Amino acid sequence: MKVALDNLTKKWGTVVGADSITLNINDGEFIAFLGPSGCGKTTTLLMVAGIYKPTAGYIRFDDYMVNHMAPKDRNIGMVFQSYALYPHMDVFKNISYPLKLKKIPAKELKERTRKIADMMGIGHLLDRKPAQLSGGQQQRVALGRALVKEPGLLLFDEPLSNLDARLRLSMRSEIKRLQLELGITSIYVTHDQVEAMTMADRVAVIQSGRLQAFAPPDELYDRPQTLFIAGFVGNPPMNFITVDILHENGLFSARAPGLTMPLSAGHTDKVAEKGRVIMGIRPEDITIANEGAAGEVYIVEPLGRDDLIDVKIGDLHVHVLADPEMSLKMGDTVNLQFNANKVQFFDPETERSLLW
Amino acid sequence: MTPTTFETEQTYGLRKSLSRAIPYILLTISILPIIIGYAWIFIATFSVRTEGLIPKDAHGNIGGLTLQNWSFLHNPEVWNATLNSFGIAVGMVVGVGFLSSLTGYALARMNFAGRKGFLGTTLLLHAFRPEMLLIAIFQVLLFIGGIPLIGDWVGFNTVGGVALVMITLDLPLGVWLMKGFFDNLSWDMERAALIDGASRFRVWWEIILPQIKPGLAALSIFTFITGWNAYLIPFTFTIGSKVANLPVLLNRFSGDTSLGSWNEVAALGLFQLVPILVFFIFTQEALLNIYGGGSKGGA
Structure with missing residues (x-):
């Protein structure tokens, strides 16, 4: 699915969350929104998800304007920093919930849920409750739930921030590999420039609600367009x-x-x-x-x-x-x-x- | 080890266990009057008369245990009142629970014109004592009673009418309580469900409500007890024994009878207490069982 943001703006009164962000994402591309906390990257993501309504501007999926489309009709999957699993449902019910809502027949629902769970390496945990899982396992369940309905667009909101450093590294490469294999267009929000650089095909650097640059990681590193990008990208800093x-x-x-x-x-x-x-x-x-x-x-x-x-x-x-x-x-x-x-x-x- | 140090250690150990015991001693002392009160009621219901906590027979000798005080259980009026009490209590649990969890959700999660004003007014209304509203409510109930069909169920001098008034008076508290519980839930779970393809109502029903089960249980217990023990509203808006509930009947018992049958009144009081105890035993687990995990961070 192609995604286009056209002068996308979100304001709450005088507070500006996102300020005319314009960018085009190609089909199957993995892009990252990179910026410090409170820069508007999550706001932009939630507008793409349909949770926030844009104040101005347009969002297009495959050239179709989706501004007024409800989240459930956008065919997207999302992974949250907090995992946002349903604590009262077991792993199987968590993963299959999107399919249940789509009224997929019971047999197919079972098969697809098992397939995704096996793919995520949590096939043996299906009858556990989220509280009985480790952080990494919970994140896999969240990923499985986002993938199970075969969405056209995957949204990640700092999905690895709550994991310990070692797990973060392995999940990072795992998400990257999954994305390449499935070829699902993905937007990945992070404040960690290493995550953005290593995973994304192109990185959108956002500062104070404004898009600073939208370029491949190498270009951001070698030819930064602004002082902010030069200082933000790269460790140790410039x-x-x-x-x-x-x-x-x-x-x-x-x-x-x-x-x-x-x-x-x-x-x-x-x-x-x-x-x-x-x-x-x-x-x-x-x-x-x-x-x-x-x-x-x-x-x-x-x-x-x-x-x-x-x-x-x-x-x-x-x-x-x-x-x-x-x-x-x-x-x-x-x-x-x-x-x-x-x-x-x-x-x-x-x-x-x-x-x- | 010299004897002196041994002694010191012993006194130290004694002091330690004493300081540990003090809270329990204080708690026991402060709760004693209540326990003695209940013990008296319990003993009194099975005695002809009592002197302190000691059951006595008519001649003042120790003994005189009897089931005579419980003979009201043969009285159909009592069972009718029990049923009415139950109707009011259950009606309140369902009505307040359902309305407050919907209203509380809307107030916690949705932005609409007049939201703040509504919240403020609700709190203000709760500050008014129901006694102030009795006459106004009486007029309203009379009016409702005049409406065909509905009037027979929730008008003046009906159990439904009493329940309706009680629900209305208890709603502000319920709404605020529920709003508090919804406020404490992370937005992410709700957003996840919306993206997974659920409608707003389904999110509320399938995802959010299960999270606040303990809150709902607490509210249910509060409203059940309020409804079960309701006196002022049923006493004011019902006439005759057909629609009287237990507290109203209890009042009539103690008012109509001579001092000699206080023990009978005590028995009826104990009878009224039993369902509350049973209800609490069944719901306390729900009260204590609070879901954890599955959501890290977030607000």
Whole structure:
């Protein structure tokens, strides 16, 4: 099922939940709504589900406008963060409830419920009540209930947030695999950028009710369109340094107190005239070398595979990923080399990327 | 170990068990008058007369146990009153339960014009004592009694009429209580059911109501007891023994008879108490059994 949101807006009085969100989702695509808590991603999802009525704008399923269609007629399945299982029904009744409402004959209902339960690996738990299941098992029941009616669209509202870290990883890949196998168009709401990046074909970044970008994960990571996206996507987060663009002897460079970096040819004409801009660079794009901006190791955070080093250059703190074998210690003096091809530049006023 | 430390430990243990016992002692002392009262009623119903808690016969000797006080069980008037009491109580349980769970749901979950005003007014109305409304209600019941067909069931001087008035007076409390229970339920479960394909009414009936069974049970017990013990409304809006309920009959017993048959009045009082006890025994499990799990987080 194709889904199109057209200037979708939700307001409660003066409070804006979602502000003219426009995006198109292709059939079978897995997309994520990514943003901090309260940014409007769940509001948007609930409008797609038909729980909230949009204040303005349109929702189209396969070019058919569904604004006024009741949730039950939209042929969607939804998985909630709280699982939202029916505590008074056993697992079998929970999963088969959508089929019962569709008045599917008893025999077919049994078969389809068993099939889904087996697929989710909970076939042996059918006569348990939700309270007797672990969190992971409850989430599987919720997933089974969403899938059993073979919906055209699957909605996920932070489904993994209540699981422990290990289970979250395995459920993540499981949901991804299921989605690929079944080919059901899916919208996945999360505030966890790792979840969004690893699972989704395209990620819609939402901030304060507005759609910031709708792009594949790689593009969000490599060419963020706004300062917000650059800061939100990626862990450890990007460094932001206010720099002045200088022109000396026909060479352009970005300069902040204590560091100077020559601009790469591709960036020169885009930022040359700007004067003062915000430069963004990811910790992995800075290397510790024999020459370059000199700084002092302020703190070392071992991450296992890498060490995250906070280097102090004057008043400036720059985070750098370094090889643990360098065994840097607090107070060491290091020189930093910036990869000029990987830096981002943002307009300090509009916070939009200057490279787009 | 020296004897001194041994002694200290012993006194410490004593003090500890004493401090543990104190709440029980206090509770027992404070509940004693009530227990003695009930014990007296119980003993009195099987005695000719009593002196304190000691049953005595007509000559003042200890003994004099008798079943004479329970002879009212042969009186068809009593059974008719029991039936009427039961009718009022059950009518209230069904009426208040059904209406409050629907109204409470609407008030908790739906947004409509006048919702806040309705809630406020309901609470305000509950603050009025029913005594203030007796004359107005009397007029209303007379009017209803004049309507053909309906009037014979819920008009003046009918059990239905009494139940109707009692339901009305108890609804504000029921609605607020039910609204409270609905407010505590997570929205997610309801949304899940809507998306699964249920209609709003079906969600209420199949998904939401089972969650508030303990609340419904509590409300049922409250309204049953209110209806069973109702005195003022039945006394005011019924004439004669045909539609009298047990409390009204009890009043007539104690009013009509001389002091000598107080024991008979006590027996009738105990008789009135029995269904409440039975009802409580059957519903207390529902009261305590609160569903858990299946929903994490959410409000």
